[in-house]
Amino acid sequence: MRRAGVFRIAAALWIFLVLPAGRSSAGEEIAISLDEAVRMALARNLGLAVETFSPAIAATAVRRAGAIYNPSISLATEHRGEDFRLVPDEPAVARSRFFDANLSLDRLLTSGATAKVSFENLFSRGSGAASRFAQPELSVSFSQPLLAGRGEEVTGRGITVARDARESAAAEWRVRALSVAGEARDAFFSLVKSREEQETRRASLAVARQLHAENEARVRAGVLASIELLDSEFGVARREKDLLEAENDVLERTDRLRVLLQHPGAGPLVPGGPLPPARIEFSEKVATETALRMRPDLEAVRVALRTEEFQARVSRNLALPSLAVTGSAGLQGLSAGYGNSLDDLASGETPFWSIGLSFAYPLGNDAAMADLAEARLKAARGRASIRSLEASAALEVRSAIRDMETKFRAIEVSGKGVALGEARLASFLKRGKIGLATTKDVLEVEADLAAARDAQTAARADYQGAVTRFYRSTGELLEVHGIRIGGKEIEAMAWKELR
Template sequence: MIRVFHSMILFCLCVVVFLANLVVVPTACQAGEVVADLTLQGAERLALQRSLKLRSAQLATAATATLITRGYSVYDPQLRLSWQEGTFRDITNFQFFLGETGAEGRQVDLSLSQKIFSGADLTLAWTNQRQNQFSDPPPELNPEYRSEVSLSLVQPLLKDFGREVTEQDQIFASIDRDMSVQQLRAQASAVVAEVRNAWYDVQRYRDQLATRDISLSLAEKILAENRARLDAGILAPIEVLEAEVGLQVRRRERLDSERALHDAIDRLALALNTHEELTLEAGKLPLPDIEPDENRGLHTAQLKRPELLELQQAITKQHVQRDLDKNQLLPRLDLGASYSHKGIGEGFNEAVDQLPEDDIRSWQVGLTLSYPLGNRAAESDLLRTNLEMRRITLERQLLLDQIRQEIRAAIRQIEVSRAKVGVSRDESGLAEEKLRILLKRKEVGLATTREVLEGEEDLARAKTDESSALADFNIAATAYLHATGELLDQAKIRFVGVDAGMPEKAAFVLDAQ
């Protein structure tokens, strides 16, 4: 038994060495991290880091990537060990002989099979059998030991032939991972757009609050001056009343601006998924340096818009499925080949010792043809795949038309906002000059309090229009970049751990620089 055990171990080691080069081993990659800041870029990174929707999409992408590793299991060698033992008895009835026959036997089989990229199944097997017959007269070798080592190959030549058929699970898993990555990019782009819009709204209302603070200070100054002049007897009481009403109006307007600012900050905090108090960087809204173009934007969207790329991957998947369905329409023609060495003896050792010899060797080559009459299942699968491909193609065209509309709307908003910025700045300059003149005229009694307050209100409205136009300009620029798929590139956001091999252990994180 010890020798039998050693022989089995030696056989297994030989098989492992024989098939070692056929095993495909995937690799993994590393993941990066994101860093938070208080600037706009820092807010974007913080949102990408804390977004629950994005985190869910990251986990879904990582889970999809593990299917690629699972697909390589088709190349995992299959080890099979079987043991059988039993006895059978019968009666032999011949013309001159009637007697009991039978045998008792034991059989142990050990085999290792390996799938090859061409679709073939390669099997290395070792069969050992012991048989003790009850016939009279008994055979010369009783009990009889048989041992056989065989190598067999079954290679499909038509149906199920080729790497694409063999590795279809890996191919589909890889495409699904790429589609999941595009979904992740789309979610990230939506998060960045939401954060930017909320950020620009905060800046809008912060500038408007600053304008209202200036208006309130001026109204308080006018009221104080009017009261002093009233006490001196050189001003009518109605002027003080005008100043008091103007002050109350500006206090109310400041409260409205302050409420709008806090609401905008809350929306930004919600986008950042934080309950902490936010402190934004100081500064004015920038004037975006962007020259949008519809044709260029649409061309860029076809190359970078995640939703379009996802549908393109879906079409690619259907192309692969169509090739597989066409393969299933073919008849099955399998090439079978085998080669074996046998040994026989009164003992197990004697049978094993004969295996290296060529006395009892066998080989066999043959073809097997099979074909389902009608083959309606494969034909239906091919028809369904063609219909699905047409559906996805139409869906992609519909999305492309929608993106074109988004680009046009963003371009119109950019043009209108750019014009509004110019007009509001000119209006602000004019209102400032008018207010300066009114204040000087009021000092010498040539302008009433109402006229000064109206002039100040004109300036405040012009400043408010300017900040709103700047915010709308930035929001429109964000919408254009989002529509063309350039928003992540413009924000310098890249993915780590997606394109290197098969990252079944990679955390799909966003690295914002």
């Protein structure tokens, strides 16, 4: 059943973990609607909680990959010295001492170029006056690839791959969420079926007890053989046993639903709230288009194909020769004092520059060509996988539609069976009162009615199971229950666990 409202998973967590409505004392019945069961399963399912961390972990990889554009600053100092003789066999020794203090900032640009700004300082202190000086130098250098490695697509390939992995992780989470929602619906309707069967057993027992009471009165009045009383006693005993088994089945299915939902209440869960309509309207064409657009498994495969096609483009670029233009320019100063040397640098009278080309190409280039061939083959495989999965999705939708039609037809047939059983029971009860039907006949007809009601209950539950499979095949099971959740919301849920 579709809902107009859109619920975020954070709201679901708040509703079910904070509000006290879902809690009750032991033994008190807890009403729970289908929408509540699905949202609670998504909010508390332990397997889904584990899967929730994957998109958040993938998001950290995006940040890590983007770090290639972070500027890098470095500072280096060095003090070195040397003592040496100016003339062989002479006692005179010259002494030189040098001190370097260098600061640089470099960064990778989106074009693939590397740029660097350096400020270097050389201080010399030697024996002679000419060896006492300060030499600062300010320079800018760059290297820009012209073929292999050129462009933002190639430079930031790690970021693109990480972003795709992030989307893929979110799609895988939604695949798991669809499975959990389907399990919650199946468990909910299984409990509905069990409780309806329990009511059928109670109704059967009530009929048997009423028949037995009437038989006792008629036997005492001498208008009915005592053997009929034995038949009615057996009928009551058998239906009491059937009711006990039905009650145990309700408890079993309640426990299964409670475990699936991780429900904190101690009382029995009672399905309530508005149930889905008896029949949903659909169009095979629209359903197939919806499946191709919304199914998260298809989304994950499409993201994988996008990554593989991207890798093929990158590999094609990296197979090109390495050709880069390099250049540098700067100013330098020289003086006996550091302050004067800075003035000399600022005057711009002693500039320097360089520009050049560098070329490299491995003969044969086998590694790059093998990478390119592998990437192209993987992309072709991905396209084939999508075609196969799209065909499977369309087949699954058609199969689900046929299954719904069959199951709905079973509801119509079982309804006629119940109507027939009720009419026959009413007829045999009247005939029994005038001696035209035995107690055994009446109990057999009542058992047929109970079986018809069970068949109707099973048909309704089977139809809802078919509806669940239909919405899973179209990928809109969460939206049917008013739940929309994107990758950022999933990541927020994971980070919330760390607080």
